[in-house]
Amino acid sequence: MRIGVIGGGAWGTALAQVAAHGGREVLLWAREAEVVASITDEHVNRSFLGGVALSPSIRATGELGELDAVDAFLVVAPAQHVGAVLAETPVRGRPLVLCAKGIEAGSRRLVGEVARAAHPDAAVAVLSGPTFAHEVAQGLPTAVTLACEDAGLRARLAERLASPHFRPYASSDVIGAEIGGAVKNVLAIGCGVVEGAGLGQNARAALIARGFAEMTRFGLARGARAETLAGLSGLGDLVLTCSSTSSRNFSLGVGLGQGRAASALLADRRTVAEGAFTAPVLAQAAVEAGVDMPVTEAVCRLLDGAEVEAVIGDLLARPLRDEVA
Numbered sequence: 471m472r473i474g475v476i477g478g479g480a481w482g483t484a485l486a487q488v489a490a491h492g493g494r495e496v497l498l499w500a501r502e503a504e505v506v507a508s509i510t511d512e513h514v515n516r517s518f519l520g521g522v523a524l525s526p527s528i529r530a531t532g533e534l535g536e537l538d539a540v541d542a543f544l545v546v547a548p549a550q551h552v553g554a555v556l557a558e559t560p561v562r563g564r565p566l567v568l569c570a571k572g573i574e575a576g577s578r579r580l581v582g583e584v585a586r587a588a589h590p591d592a593a594v595a596v597l598s599g600p601t602f603a604h605e606v607a608q609g610l611p612t613a614v615t616l617a618c619e620d621a622g623l624r625a626r627l628a629e630r631l632a633s634p635h636f637r638p639y640a641s642s643d644v645i646g647a648e649i650g651g652a653v654k655n656v657l658a659i660g661c662g663v664v665e666g667a668g669l670g671q672n673a674r675a676a677l678i679a680r681g682f683a684e685m686t687r688f689g690l691a692r693g694a695r696a697e698t699l700a701g702l703s704g705l706g707d708l709v710l711t712c713s714s715t716s717s718r719n720f721s722l723g724v725g726l727g728q729g730r731a732a733s734a735l736l737a738d739r740r741t742v743a744e745g746a747f748t749a750p751v752l753a754q755a756a757v758e759a760g761v762d763m764p765v766t767e768a769v770c771r772l773l774d775g776a777e778v779e780a781v782i783g784d785l786l787a788r789p790l791r792d793e794v795a
């Protein structure tokens with residue numbers, strides 16, 4: 471199975487490295503000419519994944535049309551750009567493995583819905599889990615959820631992507647895998663705020679647990695399975711992203727917690743913090759689904775510039791409730 475990777479950011483590059491395991495040829499499309507040049511000439515991606523020597527069997531291109539030669543696509547553009555990029559990609563019914571984590575602003579569609587609308591004849595799979603790109607690219611041990619409704623295809627994809635360091639666990643719950651990855655980014659911003667404002671480890675653990683309750687309520691309302699949300703792509707990724715400044719979402723939250731404005735924190739970033747885009751759409755989708763998501767609402771207020779003290783005070787002042795509702 472020849473793999474094409476759509477997106478030359480940190481995660482697309484790390485996944486190209488995974489797919490190139492054993493010297494297999496991989497074609498990576500990058501939007502930036504300098505990324506194509508750096509991978510082609512030096513086998514590195516200086517712009518988004520510096521310091522990692524890439525397999526020489528990864529070939530880079532700036533032409534989406536060249537991807538016509540592959541058998542399956544790893545779609546690794548940021549969630550807000552997946553629709554536009556897929557519209558230009560010659561998919562022609564070949565499988566789309568979605569690796570972005572987010573919800574499209576405006577339409578409030580999950581990435582799977584965006585992909586199906588663009589290419590109704592292509593099978594859709596979701597690859598998601600606790601995966602910092604720089605660790606994956608260095609060959610450190612990693613496990614992910616690989617979700618696809620077609621059992622034969624998910625087995626073929628898992629076999630194609632697995633390596634001694636990269637272990638996909640198969641699942642048929644596509645929506646569950648998607649929702650875990652999208653929601654955890656929003657919650658990670660909240661955990662970063664706790665860190666930045668010096669609110670302590672108890673508060674961070676409480677936010678992870680209550681955030682997971684929110685993720686579960688929302689996921690179940692949208693048809694996800696509870697065990698998927700408690701697995702690698704849900705709780706696993708939530709714990710990772712809420713624990714480390716290696717996370718762009720957590721780091722954004724740290725800045726907010728230190729009193730800096732979201733607009734300033736996002737302005738000079740070249741890398742993506744998906745939670746900043748997903749938070750307001752997730753909050754709207756939660757209202758539509760009749761699901762209570764107070765942590766998500768708090769993150770939205772913080773992104774809009776509300777004072778940390780006021781937002782945390784309001785969260786803690788909510789009426790007492792049962793833990794399991």
Ligand SMILES: NC(=O)c1ccc[n+]([C@@H]2O[C@H](COP(=O)([O-])OP(=O)(O)OC[C@H]3O[C@@H](n4cnc5c(N)ncnc54)[C@H](O)[C@@H]3O)[C@@H](O)[C@H]2O)c1
Nearest residue numbers: 478479480481482501518548549551570571602603741742
């Ligand atoms: N970096 C990670 O560790 C990691 C791990 C798992 C999942 N993800 C997810 O992968 C997706 C891609 O993130 P990343 O970390 O590879 O990106 P990145 O932050 O490293 O790089 C930004 C990417 O956005 C692309 N981009 C910017 N504007 C664009 C546009 N108008 N159209 C198309 N592409 C545009 C750039 O070309 C670049 O590929 C995100 O949804 C992210 O949540 C990232």
Ligand SMILES: O=P(O)(O)OC[C@H](O)CO
Nearest residue numbers: 599600601602717718719
């Ligand atoms: O850096 P972040 O916050 O986008 O997180 C990266 C991955 O999604 C972690 O699994």
